[in-house]
Amino acid sequence: MVIYDISDDRLRYAVASLLRRFGLCRIQRSAFAGVLSGAGRVELEAALRRLLRGRSGYNVQIFLITPGAFEGRVVLSEGYSLGGEGGEDVFV
Amino acid sequence: MVIYDISDDRLRYAVASLLRRFGLCRIQRSAFAGVLSGAGRVELEAALRRLLRGRSGYNVQIFLITPGAFEGRVVLSEGYSLGGEGGEDVFV
Numbered sequence: 001m002v003i004y005d006i007s008d009d010r011l012r013y014a015v016a017s018l019l020r021r022f023g024l025c026r027i028q029r030s031a032f033a034g035v036l037s038g039a040g041r042v043e044l045e046a047a048l049r050r051l052l053r054g055r056s057g058y059n060v061q062i063f064l065i066t067p068g069a070f071e072g073r074v075v076l077s078e079g080y081s082l083g084g085e086g087g088e089d090v091f092v
Numbered sequence: 093m094v095i096y097d098i099s100d101d102r103l104r105y106a107v108a109s110l111l112r113r114f115g116l117c118r119i120q121r122s123a124f125a126g127v128l129s130g131a132g133r134v135e136l137e138a139a140l141r142r143l144l145r146g147r148s149g150y151n152v153q154i155f156l157i158t159p160g161a162f163e164g165r166v167v168l169s170e171g172y173s174l175g176g177e178g179g180e181d182v183f184v
Binding site: 004030052055056058065072074075080 | 093095097121123137144147148149150152156157158161162164165166167168171
Protein backbone atom coordinates (compact mmCIF):
# COMPACT_ATOMS: atom_id res chain seq x y z
CA MET A 1 0.00 0.00 0.00
CA VAL A 2 1.22 3.47 -0.83
CA ILE A 3 -0.09 6.67 0.72
CA TYR A 4 1.13 10.05 -0.42
CA ASP A 5 0.82 13.73 0.25
CA ILE A 6 2.17 15.82 -2.59
CA SER A 7 1.55 19.52 -3.03
CA ASP A 8 2.32 19.83 -6.75
CA ASP A 9 -0.61 18.71 -8.93
CA ARG A 10 1.51 17.44 -11.83
CA LEU A 11 3.85 15.49 -9.59
CA ARG A 12 0.87 14.03 -7.72
CA TYR A 13 -0.72 12.89 -10.98
CA ALA A 14 2.60 11.45 -12.13
CA VAL A 15 2.89 9.42 -8.92
CA ALA A 16 -0.70 8.15 -9.27
CA SER A 17 -0.01 7.21 -12.87
CA LEU A 18 3.16 5.35 -11.88
CA LEU A 19 1.32 3.42 -9.17
CA ARG A 20 -1.32 2.43 -11.70
CA ARG A 21 1.34 1.23 -14.13
CA PHE A 22 2.55 -1.10 -11.38
CA GLY A 23 -0.96 -2.51 -11.12
CA LEU A 24 -2.00 -0.79 -7.93
CA CYS A 25 -5.58 0.43 -7.52
CA ARG A 26 -6.74 3.61 -5.93
CA ILE A 27 -8.47 2.97 -2.62
CA GLN A 28 -8.69 6.62 -1.56
CA ARG A 29 -7.76 9.93 -3.12
CA SER A 30 -4.15 9.65 -1.96
CA ALA A 31 -3.83 5.92 -1.33
CA PHE A 32 -3.21 2.98 -3.62
CA ALA A 33 -2.96 -0.72 -2.91
CA GLY A 34 -2.14 -3.83 -4.84
CA VAL A 35 -0.26 -7.08 -4.96
CA LEU A 36 3.38 -6.96 -6.02
CA SER A 37 6.17 -9.52 -6.10
CA GLY A 38 9.33 -8.81 -4.13
CA ALA A 39 11.03 -7.69 -7.34
CA GLY A 40 8.01 -5.54 -8.18
CA ARG A 41 8.25 -3.76 -4.85
CA VAL A 42 11.91 -3.04 -5.41
CA GLU A 43 11.18 -1.70 -8.90
CA LEU A 44 8.30 0.40 -7.65
CA GLU A 45 10.39 2.00 -4.93
CA ALA A 46 13.21 2.71 -7.41
CA ALA A 47 10.77 4.21 -9.91
CA LEU A 48 9.25 6.42 -7.22
CA ARG A 49 12.68 7.58 -6.12
CA ARG A 50 13.56 8.47 -9.72
CA LEU A 51 10.30 10.35 -10.20
CA LEU A 52 10.73 12.31 -6.95
CA ARG A 53 14.44 13.06 -7.38
CA GLY A 54 15.14 16.77 -7.19
CA ARG A 55 11.57 17.55 -6.22
CA SER A 56 10.26 18.92 -2.96
CA GLY A 57 6.99 19.14 -1.04
CA TYR A 58 6.21 15.48 -0.91
CA ASN A 59 5.77 12.65 1.55
CA VAL A 60 5.26 9.16 0.18
CA GLN A 61 4.99 6.09 2.41
CA ILE A 62 5.15 2.50 1.20
CA PHE A 63 3.71 -0.19 3.48
CA LEU A 64 4.14 -3.90 3.03
CA ILE A 65 0.98 -5.39 4.47
CA THR A 66 -0.46 -8.87 4.19
CA PRO A 67 -3.48 -9.62 2.00
CA GLY A 68 -5.31 -10.54 5.20
CA ALA A 69 -4.60 -7.16 6.77
CA PHE A 70 -5.82 -5.47 3.62
CA GLU A 71 -8.99 -7.51 3.24
CA GLY A 72 -9.70 -7.17 6.95
CA ARG A 73 -9.60 -3.39 6.87
CA VAL A 74 -12.69 -1.52 8.00
CA VAL A 75 -14.06 0.97 5.49
CA LEU A 76 -16.47 3.66 6.67
CA SER A 77 -17.74 5.53 3.63
CA GLU A 78 -20.77 7.61 2.71
CA GLY A 79 -21.41 9.90 -0.23
CA TYR A 80 -17.80 9.56 -1.27
CA SER A 81 -16.60 9.85 -4.83
CA LEU A 82 -13.18 10.26 -6.32
CA GLY A 83 -14.60 12.36 -9.14
CA GLY A 84 -12.03 13.22 -11.76
CA GLU A 85 -9.19 11.50 -9.98
CA GLY A 86 -9.87 8.03 -11.30
CA GLY A 87 -12.95 6.83 -9.50
CA GLU A 88 -13.19 3.88 -11.83
CA ASP A 89 -10.79 1.67 -9.94
CA VAL A 90 -11.82 2.36 -6.39
CA PHE A 91 -12.72 -0.63 -4.31
CA VAL A 92 -14.18 0.68 -1.11
CA MET B 93 -3.43 2.85 10.99
CA VAL B 94 -6.26 5.06 9.84
CA ILE B 95 -6.38 6.92 6.53
CA TYR B 96 -9.20 9.26 5.69
CA ASP B 97 -10.56 11.48 2.99
CA ILE B 98 -13.17 13.90 4.29
CA SER B 99 -14.43 16.91 2.39
CA ASP B 100 -15.85 18.91 5.30
CA ASP B 101 -13.13 20.78 7.22
CA ARG B 102 -14.83 20.62 10.63
CA LEU B 103 -15.61 16.93 10.34
CA ARG B 104 -12.03 16.27 9.21
CA TYR B 105 -10.62 18.12 12.22
CA ALA B 106 -13.02 16.27 14.51
CA VAL B 107 -11.81 12.93 13.15
CA ALA B 108 -8.16 13.96 13.57
CA SER B 109 -8.89 15.09 17.12
CA LEU B 110 -10.61 11.79 17.91
CA LEU B 111 -7.67 9.80 16.56
CA ARG B 112 -5.32 11.84 18.73
CA ARG B 113 -7.45 11.17 21.79
CA PHE B 114 -6.97 7.48 21.14
CA GLY B 115 -3.23 8.04 21.18
CA LEU B 116 -2.62 7.83 17.46
CA CYS B 117 -0.03 10.06 15.83
CA ARG B 118 -0.27 11.84 12.54
CA ILE B 119 2.08 10.30 9.99
CA GLN B 120 0.74 12.22 7.01
CA ARG B 121 -1.87 14.92 6.48
CA SER B 122 -4.68 12.35 6.31
CA ALA B 123 -3.11 9.35 8.00
CA PHE B 124 -2.63 8.42 11.64
CA ALA B 125 -1.00 5.42 13.23
CA GLY B 126 -0.55 4.06 16.72
CA VAL B 127 -0.69 1.07 18.99
CA LEU B 128 -4.07 0.05 20.37
CA SER B 129 -5.31 -2.93 22.33
CA GLY B 130 -8.06 -5.06 20.85
CA ALA B 131 -10.59 -3.27 23.04
CA GLY B 132 -9.12 0.07 22.02
CA ARG B 133 -9.61 -0.75 18.36
CA VAL B 134 -13.24 -1.68 18.96
CA GLU B 135 -13.79 1.57 20.89
CA LEU B 136 -12.06 3.62 18.21
CA GLU B 137 -14.20 2.14 15.45
CA ALA B 138 -17.37 2.71 17.49
CA ALA B 139 -16.37 6.31 18.24
CA LEU B 140 -15.63 6.95 14.56
CA ARG B 141 -18.99 5.48 13.56
CA ARG B 142 -20.75 7.75 16.07
CA LEU B 143 -18.89 10.80 14.83
CA LEU B 144 -19.66 10.04 11.19
CA ARG B 145 -23.29 9.04 11.70
CA GLY B 146 -25.61 11.08 9.51
CA ARG B 147 -22.71 12.73 7.71
CA SER B 148 -21.69 12.38 4.08
CA GLY B 149 -18.66 12.96 1.90
CA TYR B 150 -16.23 10.80 3.78
CA ASN B 151 -14.13 7.70 3.37
CA VAL B 152 -12.26 6.39 6.40
CA GLN B 153 -10.24 3.18 6.33
CA ILE B 154 -8.89 1.41 9.41
CA PHE B 155 -6.01 -1.02 8.90
CA LEU B 156 -4.72 -3.46 11.45
CA ILE B 157 -1.04 -3.81 10.66
CA THR B 158 1.80 -5.30 12.64
CA PRO B 159 4.42 -3.13 14.35
CA GLY B 160 6.95 -4.73 11.99
CA ALA B 161 4.99 -3.70 8.92
CA PHE B 162 4.77 -0.18 10.29
CA GLU B 163 8.41 0.14 11.25
CA GLY B 164 9.46 -1.44 7.97
CA ARG B 165 7.59 1.10 5.87
CA VAL B 166 9.58 3.14 3.39
CA VAL B 167 9.21 6.90 3.74
CA LEU B 168 10.23 9.15 0.87
CA SER B 169 9.98 12.74 2.01
CA GLU B 170 11.46 16.09 1.06
CA GLY B 171 10.47 19.63 1.97
CA TYR B 172 7.35 18.32 3.60
CA SER B 173 5.59 19.99 6.48
CA LEU B 174 2.17 19.52 7.99
CA GLY B 175 2.00 23.21 8.84
CA GLY B 176 -1.06 24.11 10.85
CA GLU B 177 -2.44 20.60 10.87
CA GLY B 178 -0.39 19.36 13.79
CA GLY B 179 3.14 18.98 12.54
CA GLU B 180 4.38 18.44 16.05
CA ASP B 181 3.56 14.77 16.21
CA VAL B 182 4.71 13.64 12.80
CA PHE B 183 7.25 10.90 12.76
CA VAL B 184 8.40 10.54 9.18
